[in-house]
Amino acid sequence: MTSITMPFSPLTPTEAMERYGHELTFADPSDDSRIVVRPALIGTLFFERGSQPAIRQALLHCFDKFRASYGDKLSGGRMADTKYSRKTIKGIESMRQHIVSTDINRTVEFVLCDAVNHMTAPEYLVKSLTKQNLLEEKYGVLSYIKFILPWSFAESEQGLAQYHAFMSFCCTTLPVRGGYGGLSAVLPYDFDRYMPMEYQLAQRFTGLEVDSWGFAENRQFEAGYIKSTNWYTILGEPFVEKLGGEQTVRERLAREDIDIERCGNALIIRAGRFPLLGAPEEGPLDPYIFVNRVIKGLRNPLRKSMHSYMEGVESFAEEETRRWVARFDEPDAPMDEGTPQAGRGMSALPFQTCPRSGRWVANHLGNQIVHVKAGDFMPGPERSDAGNQVVWYLIHEAQ
Template sequence: MSDVDQKRSIVLEPFAAHARYFEDLSVRMPDNSFAVRPGVIGTVYFAGGSKPDGRRGLLACFDRFAEMFGEHLISGKDEDLAKFSKKTAKGVEKIRKAISDTPESMQVSVMRSSAPNPTTAPEYHIETLTGRACPEDYESAAGYKVPKGQELDISYMKFSVPMELITHPEGQEKYEQFLRFVCEQLNVLGGYGGLSAVTAYNYHNWQAQEWAIAERFSGIEIDCCAHLGKDEYDPVSYETNENDQVTAMYRPLRPGTKVHRWGFIKGVNWYTLLGDVFVERLGGDAALRKALDREDIGVERINHCVLVRAGPFPRLGAPEEGLPEPYVFVNKVLRVLRNPKPDGLHFYDPHLPNADSKHARSWEARFDLPNAPPIPEPPKVVPPNLGKLRQSVRGGSPCPEAGWWHTHAMQNSRRYFKLGEIMPIVEGSSWGWTYWIWEHSQDSSA
């Protein structure tokens, strides 16, 4: 066996990776606390975060996280500029009320954490920054209208648990259960989950250290500035008048209009979450499953999102392992969804190396094969055939195209809907919101 083949055959399971590299994945302070420590994260970008349903789903996520890990959660904040501090039961309730009671036109920015102070990296934490809705009807001089209540931007939620948790099957199952719960509760547009170097709340101070760790270990996700990636998952197109003034903007993309943001995924990790728009760009659910048809690769749809799992456990990508092969395999299929010219993943710092735009481009391409073709540039105008792509439809909405549909919210759900027919909501389903998934226009079995 050659040295290269031997290197590729080495696989560090989580227990071995944690035991061998915990200190290398950490930044230990003189008082023996940690400013950076290895964890397993889940980051999702979702629509509807300003709306009552989205807020209820978000609160359900925070409550479920507290049910599972609440004994560790001692601190947090209840608004964006609030001081990070320890929380009593009263403080926790204030965080919950901030999620449920903040007006639609205002962002919710809250966090719960196990860290005793803002300079210590948490073992457990959950945070969110939601989008806003337009506070009143708006019309520009060019005729661009935004009605009151229309959502202006998307939201994100992120959580982390310690790497040690997933060194045993029960802990890994807890992590995966919660990630699935999040996808059941929120209208997920995309996201990812896997190993990361979790930083303290004062993350600005630790960008260079996160970058150094991610350079050495390919399975580590760069994510201390996750909020910077919100727009990437939010495709928007627009129309202009003869003076090149914007007269209309569209979510989702409208065929024939100009592309403002095409929408991209950040890349691949252990879990890669794909919203409908990305699944359809790959040809739909069936085509995606066929392209990833391998025993160790999981493909699971939950509501508006497909979860792709690259292997049975998260890989560190340590030097002796090389690139985790399952990640390379999944990346080969999903890489066309990445931004060919990504922005930086960190705030600019002229004095220390970090994930600036140059480094971000090479880091996001770390799982590309040497002969991989360039990632296609996005179109400047939304293609006309994009309107034919079929996304899943939320229960209670009119059917956008006559044909056969099914939902995971109940068994034996496959049925034919006429154009405009209201697609029902399945009450009390453990899947959360009801989403109907397109099959085809004619029954091929007939």
């Protein structure tokens, strides 16, 4: 039986935002001036020996590098057990001292961003969580650093160069085990209530990284696995050796649109000149699929969920997580690697003709679920009380 596949027709980040910005951005229903879900560029890295003074000093270099580039945007955050607040020069200096002065058997935790409260999704952010020396020696646990830059950085060569410069700086400065980067739906620090929105957006747009629980992905890298494939995939030396060494990786990924760069202990693999949203009309994301073909054996076949349990709503439980990390597997991949269900990721706007019979959910309407038959009109309203464009997502197709 011959399968029909859609041609690869990528949207530039500018085209993607013009076409889907209304779906990717959510305002708080109680305060429409506050954005609680926004699209952005992210990078997440996991590194070794985060308790040690030399590595803490290296982490401070990354902190200072980000501040030097975007300091005029960084007005809020928190550290250790303190609450989110607006940060003065004195508060930022306290963060710097926290990074280098904390005892090796206590964690370093900080967030510095443009949001001055825990309920707003940031556009600029750098944060980290290190592990204690005792746990590093006994279990080999990893620390992590994450950064966020606005979507607009993906729309220009200068912005993409700035993104790459900070990613490569971190990979060169820290003993990186692995990581990833690309487009993502960014949630507030207080993210739990918005995970259903992250889930639905990831079902619809395959290029979006799911990273609200990014801090927990260290468990995969500690166990010798990677998370998945995205625009940037960073492989530390243990993963490179599993694939047969750097030369083998370069030979297997030799293609004009795939860039490979050695940075410190890691290889940075970039799939395409700019990141892809993965909207339905783009077809299969060919550069990501090409990279995935080489590295998918590094994934954990028995990995756990990417979301905490939420009763009554869809989220990334174990089965859904395994399907998502395998989203770039080719159609003939074994079923136990997971493939998206038919119809998943389909959406419709209010008062449009329903394309498929089944159960549909609207995140902007308090996760309201309706049953609609194909050919009937999707229910309204067009906008929520907060002014968000209402979008219906198919969650279960009628048989």
